[in-house]
Amino acid sequence: MNQPLQVDIDLIRKYDVPGPRYTSYPTAAEFSSDFSRDALLARIQEDNREPRPISLYFHLPFCESLCWFCGCTTVISRDHTRADAYLDALEREIQITAPFLNPGNRVVQLHFGGGTPNFLSPEQIARLAGIIHAHFAFAADAEVSVEFDPRRLTLEQVSAFRALGASRASFGIQDFNPAVQEAVHRVQPKEVSDQAARFIREAGYTSLNLDLIYGLPLQTVDSFAHTVDLALELRPDRFAVFSYAHVPWMKPAQKLLPQASMPSPELKLQMLKGVIETLTSRGYTYIGMDHFALDSDELSIAQRARTLQRNFQGYSTRAGADIYAFGMSSISQTHSHYRQNEKTLPAYEARLAKGELPACRLRALSREDAIRREVIMRLMCDLELDYSALSARLGIDFKSHFAKELAALTVFANDGLLALEPERLRVTDTGRLLIRNLAMTFDAYLTESERRFSRTI
Secondary structure, rough: OOOHHHHHHHHHHHOEEOOOOOOOOOOOOHOOOOOOOHHHHHHHHOOOOOOOEEEEEEEEEOOOOOOOOOOOOOOOOOOOOHHHHHHHHHHHHHHHHHHOOOOOEEEEEEEEOOOOOOOOOHHHHHHHHHHHHHHHEEEEEEEEEEEEEEOOHHHHHHHHHHHOOOEEEEEEEEEOOOHHHHHHHHHHHHOHHHHHHHHHOOOOOOOEEEEEOOOOOOOOOOHHHHHHHHHHHHOOOOOEEEOHHHHHHHOOHHOOOOOHHHHOOOOOHHHHHHHHHHHHOOEEEEEEOHHHHHHHHHHHHHHHOOOEEOOEEEOOOOOEEEEEEEEOOEEEEOOOEEEEEEOHHHHHHHHHHHOOOEEEEEOOOOOHHHHHHHHHHHHHOOEEEEEHHHHHHHOHHHHHHHHHHHOOOOOHHOOEEEEEEOEEEEEEEHOOOHHHHHHHOOOHHHHHHHHHEEEEE
């Protein structure tokens, strides 16, 4: 079992700067709308010359109401029949995509995100299951996961996703304090969260993840600590504990939050310190970034075995899988490129009506991009870099190729965030908290785009 982590507030404060989350490299800030449709199709075909494991993502964007802190791409509606037309669009997107995929591909992972996947009725969920299984073959041990909104969740919906194959579920709590919930326009009494957890377990799911957010209006160090204690009563297998990212220039609804009652940066650091020390003292491994998992959880085991991966769905245990994402704004990721779908529902549907793939932005990977993606991935997942192993894997002399970057890491080593050894570097427990900062050292594009990102803490 890992030892509880102790958090050095002064070091965290020193390195609290804007930076990417590295769900991809290059980041989405480097995607371009200037690309050839024919070239995109050629890339997809090239990706599928041989059978590969694939991961599917379905973006289900509808929400009945808007949470003012939310940074997701959503469609606000109370008209649940809109999901029928959206399922028509998803089916059309799959039909356009499927001929380019290798028939030997096997799905090893499937995730439903939102929006609110349980905006769909049980009947609509069953229809979506039929669409998916009509076009894709699944591996016997495929992992299927879904995000729920407890405020509008029924046991029938939970069971419908379970019948589809889902065994992992996640839902947001954010904060249990009623005053905070009112301030962010997401009222969710504890009994509602308790009921959602009960539904998930009654339906036979094997894993539960809870989302919390620190840095919201009216939060205090003590009140957020109480939220963490109440969340622990639900016995989740994993936690995602996010720092609230205030980006009103991208998400105008955030302007509605009461600015005067937002916690100061110092209070946010104290909240972060508290949650890390509490969870790591209660049997959870701090995986990195915002994620915690029980020491016995698959994520923790994969990290110890150096098989953990990171992508647009967060941390994953399914190594080497290309992601094919469906729905508005969703992002696909293969070994050769990233592509993002149209971000608005009208634009997404219009492209499909023309019989076109709805991609609006693309990033083809150069050899250097692929090299740096692997280095950043291994750093964020393994918390170390083995120079000889990476040299062999990437076909380079690692220490020569990254001489400038290794020299730049000295300042982090001096602050105790990592240990620089002759043939490897190892991230310390303190360095886990600042893994984004360490990864930024290997980012060739950061000087031009760093201002676009939220702060690392």
